[in-house]
Structures are given as structure tokens and as C-alpha cells.
Amino acid sequence: MSVIVPSLLLARFEIGVNLGEAIAESDLIGMGCLLILFILSLWSGYYIFSKFRQIRIAKLESEEFISECMEGHKSLQEIYRLAQEYKHSPLAALLRESYYEYEVETKNTISAGLSLEHRIQLGKTSVESALERTIAAEMRRLEDRLVTLATASSLAPFIGLFGTVWGVLGSFQALGREGNAALATLAPGISTALITTVFGLVVAIPSAAMYNYLSSSIAHLASQMDSFAHELTNVFQKHFLQRE
Secondary structure: OOHHHHHHHHHHHHOOOOOOHHHOOOHHHHHHHHHHHHHHHHHHHHHHHEEEEEEEHHHHHHHHHHHHHHHOOOHHHHHHHOOOOOOOOHHHHHHHHHHHHHHHHHHHHHHHOOOHHHHHHHHHHHHHHHHHHHHHHHHHHHHOOOOHHHHHHHHHHHHHHHHHHHHHHHHHHHHHHHHHOOOOHHHHHHHHHHHHHHHHHHHHHHHHHHHHHHHHHHHHHHHHHHHHHHHHHHHHHHHHHHOO
């Protein structure tokens, strides 16, 4: 028993795939497919890292910003100054833009000599418009080039499939020419077929997984922005009344 177990483990580790040999046995079309998949993997890998970092920072800064706002009894002006420190938080961006619109609209409506009801209505409309514009801008920033990962996850399997079909076709043609089923005859085509399939999946699986994760994270931030925008609308409406 003590001899059998190590032997089985050794046999398990000795069985493997020589990727270098499989790539070397691929024909020109197979090499082309692998090159495209390699470039696609670098392309998607760069955007996975950059978008993951961007969204992670946005989430962390938003959490810190909300935590800072909840501490003590800060005035609206203090929260506005605090929002200047969180450049990557979409929630801080909502506060900055809506506060600026609130200040501008307050000065304009008071100097115009409008009635109290009209001033409150105009102020509320201006703040809501600023919030909508900022949410749209932040969503564009968060979703920018996210389609790259969707493209990689959908395109890579088809490139791998093309290499698979091409390799199988080459194997059948070689079999037809040689008239026998020698393994050496079929090996190049089979290597092309299988190695392109493997690399296609290697590119597609992480891209699809990260696309779903990042999309979910962006949806969570979007929900936070909608809730925060609603709260800000109520806060600014109260401040319009207090300043009259």
C-alpha cells in the first residue's frame, strides 16, 4: 500500500500536455488563430485590470464618503468641501454638481424677484436635472469600454471553433491522402483543433466572468446613485425653504 500510493501520485504528475509541442505542430492557420487569441487575451486582460481597479476605487471612495457624511452633524457646505476630496466617487460627484446647481439657482431666483413657490419649483427642477446629468455621465465613465470584455468572451470561442474545424478538416484530408489512420498523419490537425479550442476557452472564461462581476458592481453603484440622488433632492428642497 505504501508503494502503490506514491506510484499513483507520480504517474498523475507525469501525465500532462506539452503546449509547446502542440503549438509547434499547428499549421499556419492554427498559428494565426493562436496569435489572434493571444492578442485578444492581452487586450481583455488589460481592461479587466483597469476596469476592476476603477470600479473598486469608486466603491471604496463612495463608502468612505458616505461614512464621513454620517459622522457628526455636518452642514451642507462642509459635506460639499468633503466631496472635493473624493474625485473617483460617483456619489461625491452627485453632491458636487447638485450643490453647485443649488447655489447658482438660489442666487438667480432670488435676484429675479420670483415668488416663493416658483423659486422652490425652479430650484428643485434644476437640482434634479443636474443629478440626472451627473448620473448619466458617471454611468458612461463606469461602463466605458466594458463592451471590450463582452466582445472577448463572445469572440474567443468562435476563433477557437474555427481553429478546431480547420484542424479536423486538415486531419481528414491527410487521412484521405495517406489512406491510413497512422497517428503521425493525424497529429498536426488534431493538435491545431485542440490547442485553439483550449486557448479560446482560456480567453473567454475569465472575460465572461469578469464582465458579469463588473456589470453587477456597476449596477450596485447605479442603485446607490439613484438612492443618493433622491435623498439629495429632498435635502436641497428643505434648504430652499430654509433660505426663504
